[in-house]
Amino acid sequence: xxxxxxxxxxxxxxxxxxxxxxxxxxxxxxxxxxxxxxxxxxxxxxxxxxxxxxxxxxxxxxxxxxxxxxxxxxxxxxxxxxxxxxxxxxxxxxxxxxxxxxxxxxxxxxxxxxxxxxxxxxxxxxxxxxxxxxxxxxxxxxxxxxxxxxxxxxxxxxxxxxxxxxxxxxxxxxxxxxxxxxxxxxxxxxxxxxxxxxxxxxxxxxxxxxxxxxxxxxxxxxxxxxxxxxxxxxxxxxxxxxxxxxxxxxxxxxxxxxxxxxxxxxxxxxxx
Numbered sequence: 051x052x053x054x055x056x057x058x059x060x061x062x063x064x065x066x067x068x069x070x071x072x073x074x075x076x077x078x079x080x081x082x083x084x085x086x087x088x089x090x091x092x093x094x095x096x097x098x099x100x101x102x103x104x105x106x107x108x109x110x111x112x113x114x115x116x117x118x119x120x121x122x123x124x125x126x127x128x129x130x131x132x133x134x135x136x137x138x139x140x141x142x143x144x145x146x147x148x149x150x151x152x153x154x155x156x157x158x159x160x161x162x163x164x165x166x167x168x169x170x171x172x173x174x175x176x177x178x179x180x181x182x183x184x185x186x187x188x189x190x191x192x193x194x195x196x197x198x199x200x201x202x203x204x205x206x207x208x209x210x211x212x213x214x215x216x217x218x219x220x221x222x223x224x225x226x227x228x229x230x231x232x233x234x235x236x237x238x239x240x241x242x243x244x245x246x247x248x249x250x251x252x253x254x255x256x257x258x259x260x261x262x263x264x265x266x267x268x269x270x271x272x273x274x275x276x277x278x279x280x281x282x283x284x285x286x287x288x289x290x291x292x293x294x295x296x297x298x299x300x301x302x303x304x305x306x307x308x309x310x311x312x313x314x315x316x317x318x319x320x321x322x
Contacts, residue, residue, distance in 0.1 A: 231261065
């Protein structure tokens, strides 16, 4: 059995135990205990500034918790990872469209397909020193097909709409065929049509067996396939359970410290 096959046998994607994280001189995550099964669909919901994005950075080993007795961070059963190898086992789509993955100064000369292939190297574009194999090209095209974005393969990223760029970023995250996809505020900067298209795409990925960890403060982002919801407030997990138990008017009103009303449209929820 290969290392990759062995990791795919792991039943747990994530285990956090007694995790505290500081940003500068301020502790922003307090005593977080969390387990997420491989392939599970989970939403992490909370107001701006509650620590959701810091939690994602901790999951992806981009920041590290304070060392203390009994503190543990395990990803696919391991406590230590080479970050380049780790990115081969789960995909990450950050909130920023033009962050470290697609920097603005390069988008004018980078096509959609090149941006997706560059995901194999965690690079922003295909630099001359990078060697692209036929297998990489094939899997990049496969990722574009999964995102229904093959029409963007030859388009320049700098000429794409926000929704099209989001499709390219998700395709980048899928090139390694990850078991788990982490999405931080995926609907940011998208208009209503692009939000709808994104949500339908994520539903399709969930149905295909890709686990989703969705970080948001929008109730409308929580797909019908997501049955578990984690509530965060002031750097702490204050609720973790079935969506029917977590997504109530009383709980959300306390979470966001304002009166919340919930509406339902078939399988979807919305709030005001």
